[in-house]
Amino acid sequence: xxxxxxxxxxxxxxxxxxxGGLSKALSxxxxxxxxxxxxxxxxxxxxxxxxxxxxxxxxxGGQDVATAVSFAREHGLDLSVRxxxxxxxxxxxxxxxxxxxxxxxxxxxxxxxxPAVTSVPREGRFEMDRHPDTGYLLAGSALPEWDCLADVxxxxxxxxxxxxxG
Numbered sequence: 001x002x003x004x005x006x007x008x009x010x011x012x013x014x015x016x017x018x019x020g021g022l023s024k025a026l027s028x029x030x031x032x033x034x035x036x037x038x039x040x041x042x043x044x045x046x047x048x049x050x051x052x053x054x055x056x057x058x059x060x061g062g063q064d065v066a067t068a069v070s071f072a073r074e075h076g077l078d079l080s081v082r083x084x085x086x087x088x089x090x091x092x093x094x095x096x097x098x099x100x101x102x103x104x105x106x107x108x109x110x111x112x113x114x115p116a117v118t119s120v121p122r123e124g125r126f127e128m129d130r131h132p133d134t135g136y137l138l139a140g141s142a143l144p145e146w147d148c149l150a151d152v153x154x155x156x157x158x159x160x161x162x163x164x165x166g
């Protein structure tokens with residue numbers, strides 16, 4: 001007999017208050033096993049993999065990711081990250097930087113951002129302290145839940161040494 005719990009049992013153990021709190025804290029969508037989109041949300045490119053997560057978070061940004069990671073850690077849930085599609089030619093990964101997007105270095109010990117850079121100058125500059133579209137201060141800003149995110153990244157790195165961190 002399997003030692004794995006049914007996902008609805010895990011959701012029931014978490015309780016309505018915890019699951020409701022997670023849902024309210026997210027900008028994106030929380031998909032539970034009884035949701036009509038659950039099977040599509042848990043589907044991965046490899047048809048041989050058939051897993052049943054207790055919850056699926058469709059994150060709309062970094063804050064949702066940090067919220068989901070914190071929730072999983074707080075409740076002792078296993079966590080997996082699906083970053084999108086899988087395609088051998090690499091077409092599933094967008095290269096926004098070459099198209100004029102920005103990148104900001106992260107101080108790995110503090111989670112603070114450095115000045116952003118771009119490959120296409122904005123107002124004649126390749127480096128900027130503020131986001132060029134929103135005006136949000138980047139340089140010196142701290143990433144939310146950095147300690148938790150750093151633990152996850154370093155954990156992945158320790159298992160897959162070919163992933164570059166730094």
